[in-house]
Amino acid sequence: MSNIVLQGKNITRDYHVRGGLFTKARTVHAVKGVSFSVEKGKTLAIVGESGCGKSTLARIITLIDPATSGELFIDGQQIDISKAGLTPELRRKVQIIFQNPYGSLNPRQKIGDVLGEPLLINTDKSAGERRDLAMKMLLKVGLEAKHFNRYPHMFSGGQRQRIAIARALMLNPSLLVLDEPVSALDLSVQAQVLNLLADLQDEFNLTYVFISHDLSVVRYIADEVMVMYFGEAVEYGSRDEVFSNPQHSYTKTLFAATPRADVASIKARLARKAA
Numbered sequence: 398m399s400n401i402v403l404q405g406k407n408i409t410r411d412y413h414v415r416g417g418l419f420t421k422a423r424t425v426h427a428v429k430g431v432s433f434s435v436e437k438g439k440t441l442a443i444v445g446e447s448g449c450g451k452s453t454l455a456r457i458i459t460l461i462d463p464a465t466s467g468e469l470f471i472d473g474q475q476i477d478i479s480k481a482g483l484t485p486e487l488r489r490k491v492q493i494i495f496q497n498p499y500g501s502l503n504p505r506q507k508i509g510d511v512l513g514e515p516l517l518i519n520t521d522k523s524a525g526e527r528r529d530l531a532m533k534m535l536l537k538v539g540l541e542a543k544h545f546n547r548y549p550h551m552f553s554g555g556q557r558q559r560i561a562i563a564r565a566l567m568l569n570p571s572l573l574v575l576d577e578p579v580s581a582l583d584l585s586v587q588a589q590v591l592n593l594l595a596d597l598q599d600e601f602n603l604t605y606v607f608i609s610h611d612l613s614v615v616r617y618i619a620d621e622v623m624v625m626y627f628g629e630a631v632e633y634g635s636r637d638e639v640f641s642n643p644q645h646s647y648t649k650t651l652f653a654a655t656p657r658a659d660v661a662s663i664k665a666r667l668a669r670k671a672a
């Protein structure tokens with residue numbers, strides 16, 4: 398059996414922007430024929446500067462937005478990406494985590510209910526089973542039992558991202574798309590959340606697509622790296638290949654502009670934790 402969880406072939410997305418009083422109508426080629434594949438238990442990082450098309454690609458992979466053309470396969474099954482919307486089966490398999498989880502947490506819902514909701518909607522588990530599984534997951538992501546009955550505003554940014562991760566895992570997905578998941582967090586909290594993601598990946602054999610503009614984070618988390626530039630994948634390979642021998646002039650410029658201190662700091666923290 399193939400070990401590929403996610404495969405994209407020639408994915409393209411054009412946006413038609415209507416003209417205004419002083420501007421002409423135009424087409425934005427946000428994603429231009431991008432292909433990739435990710436094996437089970439591995440992380441593909443998609444990196445590039447603002448506007449390069451990485452979020453558009455994340456929204457296509459999670460069927461939040463349709464593609465203009467191209468093919469997408471999840472667990473070997475071809476998905477119709479010409480229109481948006483996940484089927485119930487795919488909703489179990491594919492989950493997305495955004496930069497700011499607060500926007501997707503209902504301020505009037507207690508965390509226990511936030512975590513139980515995917516089970517309520519997608520399974521026929523009893524209230525007691527949902528409660529037990531929600532509590533288990535809460536502890537798994539490093540939160541405490543006392544947090545179960547608290548509301549989203551009572552948590553820090555890092556804790557909210559842990560809640561979002563816990564909620565995403567409630568249905569045992571095979572693929573997690575993480576769109577700038579640590580960008581809004583302080584560096585020390587970033588390291589903790591990255592560490593948690595790495596632990597969960599090991600434990601559940603999760604597959605990640607990790608979208609980031611931050612090379613130091615990508616260097617830590619990725620197995621494979623795809624660099625996007627104006628909608629195109631200009632570089633694609635294993636992390637070590639891409640970082641040690643970048644081929645495209647854009648990648649070289651991007652790397653030259655990245656401070657190395659961040660990587661060292663994150664690694665040092667992770668090493669301390671592991672010790």
Ligand SMILES: Nc1ncnc2c1ncn2[C@@H]1O[C@H](COP(=O)(O)OP(=O)(O)OP(=O)(O)O)[C@@H](O)[C@H]1O
Pocket residue numbers: 412413414425426427445446447448449450451452453454
């Ligand atoms: N709904 C839309 N309508 C028109 N153009 C869009 C739309 N969404 C994105 N774009 C354009 O598509 C291109 C890619 O945008 P996208 O958000 O995917 O980039 P990004 O690399 O994720 O940037 P950022 O990190 O700032 O979100 C940009 O030029 C953007 O302006």
